[in-house]
Amino acid sequence: xxxxxxxxxxxxxxxxxxxxxxxxxxxxxxxxxxxxxxxxxxxxxxxxxxxxxxxxxxxxxxxxxxxxxxxxxxxxxxxxxxxxxxxxxxxxxxxxxxxxxxxxxxxxxxxxxxxxxxxxxxxxxxxxxxxxxxxxxxxxxxxxxxxxxxxxxxxxxxxxxxxxxxxxxxxxxxxxxxxxxxxxxxxxxxxxxxxxxxxxxxxxxxxxxxxxxxxxxxxxxxxxxxxxxxxxxxxxxxxxxxxxxxxxxxxxxxxxxxxxxxxxxxxxxxxxxxxxxxxxxxxxxxxxxxxxxxxxxxxxxxxxxxxxxxxxxxxxxxxxxxxxxxxxxxxxxxxxxxxxxxxxxxxxxxxxxxxxxxxxxxxxxxxxxxxxxxxxxxxxxxxxxxxxxxxxxxxxxxxxxxxxxxxxxxxxxxxxxxxxxxxxxxxxxxxxxxxxxxxxxxxxx
Numbered sequence: 001x002x003x004x005x006x007x008x009x010x011x012x013x014x015x016x017x018x019x020x021x022x023x024x025x026x027x028x029x030x031x032x033x034x035x036x037x038x039x040x041x042x043x044x045x046x047x048x049x050x051x052x053x054x055x056x057x058x059x060x061x062x063x064x065x066x067x068x069x070x071x072x073x074x075x076x077x078x079x080x081x082x083x084x085x086x087x088x089x090x091x092x093x094x095x096x097x098x099x100x101x102x103x104x105x106x107x108x109x110x111x112x113x114x115x116x117x118x119x120x121x122x123x124x125x126x127x128x129x130x131x132x133x134x135x136x137x138x139x140x141x142x143x144x145x146x147x148x149x150x151x152x153x154x155x156x157x158x159x160x161x162x163x164x165x166x167x168x169x170x171x172x173x174x175x176x177x178x179x180x181x182x183x184x185x186x187x188x189x190x191x192x193x194x195x196x197x198x199x200x201x202x203x204x205x206x207x208x209x210x211x212x213x214x215x216x217x218x219x220x221x222x223x224x225x226x227x228x229x230x231x232x233x234x235x236x237x238x239x240x241x242x243x244x245x246x247x248x249x250x251x252x253x254x255x256x257x258x259x260x261x262x263x264x265x266x267x268x269x270x271x272x273x274x275x276x277x278x279x280x281x282x283x284x285x286x287x288x289x290x291x292x293x294x295x296x297x298x299x300x301x302x303x304x305x306x307x308x309x310x311x312x313x314x315x316x317x318x319x320x321x322x323x324x325x326x327x328x329x330x331x332x333x334x335x336x337x338x339x340x341x342x343x344x345x346x347x348x349x350x351x352x353x354x355x356x357x358x359x360x361x362x363x364x365x366x367x368x369x370x371x372x373x374x375x376x377x378x379x380x381x382x383x384x385x386x387x388x389x390x391x392x393x394x395x396x397x398x399x400x401x402x403x404x405x406x407x408x409x410x411x412x413x414x415x416x417x418x419x420x421x422x423x424x425x426x427x428x429x430x431x432x433x434x435x436x437x438x439x440x441x442x443x444x445x
Contacts, residue, residue: 044152059140080112134279139271249432280351
């Protein structure tokens with residue numbers, strides 16, 4: 001039965017998938033071991049997911065710059081050539097003077113223009129669009145912070161999974177060595193006639209099971225290492241081992257209401273939702289501004305041959321200029337503006353409802369993470385007591401075996417019980433550190 005418990009304990013070391021990150025980095029410090037802080041630092045530097053979100057934030061900031069420039073003057077240089085059909089020239093005859101051509105036949109028309117457009121009043125439309133773009137850029141920044149927090153938690157999970165797997169391999173390997181010593185002792189006792197052959201067979205069966213557990217533990221360790229290499233951007237064959245202190249985390253004695261308020265103020269994903277709610281309101285305001293008139297300044301300089309503003313037309317390059325104030329009011333657009341306002345309002349309501357749902361789930365998540373940490377701390381205390389009891393029980397059974405009043409099977413059972421207790425302690429500490437990381441993520445730390 002205890003052997004089956006040991007198999008179940010080792011099976012819990014298996015790790016789950018995470019967001020894909022690769023890219024070869026410098027070799028880790030394998031001699032001293034890889035700490036959790038080093039793993040997180042390497043993972044943040046190697047993550048393609050973070051690079052993608054960073055690029056999206058850059059795109060959102062570029063949209064802000066474009067929206068800011070929408071109400072500034074815009075100058076353009078235009079040029080064109082037009083070929084027209086031949087026409088009969090028109091002129092007047094003044095007595096005593098040669099004929100004066102008023103409308104000549106000029107089939108080749110060249111035109112250049114320096115044009116200036118400046119929307120000086122849009123009833124808040126451009127300002128609202130700029131604020132909406134700024135809110136989206138701010139939300140993209142919070143998305144980046146949230147992705148970093150998620151990656152830190154995922155690396156922490158993989159790190160402690162590898163720590164647990166390494167400890168499992170160490171404990172099972174040590175147990176196998178002791179099993180070999182016990183098997184040699186039982187065989188010697190069989191030779192001198194102190195034990196029946198069944199005792200040897202029983203120890204051999206126990207040793208075979210321990211060897212099977214060691215194979216499984218090593219496989220779980222390699223899987224945990226592969227997962228950590230992937231998250232930290234290491235090459236697949238890079239040797240890596242964990243360096244961690246098996247110390248329980250500090251207890252959290254803050255009341256849940258205070259922790260919820262801290263999470264509401266610090267969680268980047270919640271702040272991203274709040275920014276998007278504000279941005280939706282600004283987009284709705286911009287859509288409403290489409291129904292209002294706009295005022296713009298316009299002007300330019302023409303340099304053409306012939307210049308149509310010069311009369312009479314001449315086959316010469318002439319310049320002219322113009323300046324105007326333009327008023328534009330689309331008072332009927334067949335419902336386009338109304339539909340745009342409705343779409344923006346619906347998007348704003350959806351974002352607001354999502355924020356309210358997030359706030360409700362946040363309180364539950366913080367409470368659950370706090371309970372998980374408290375439960376893990378209690379499990380550590382129970383596991384420590386179990387290790388002490390199992391060690392004392394093994395010592396007592398060893399003394400009884402040396403006195404000839406206990407069987408080798410009892411000795412092996414006591415040893416397996418101690419092994420299980422040590423694995424339970426390792427898993428309890430790793431679970432507590434992971435629960436601490438999950439609480440920190442829930443609080444936005």
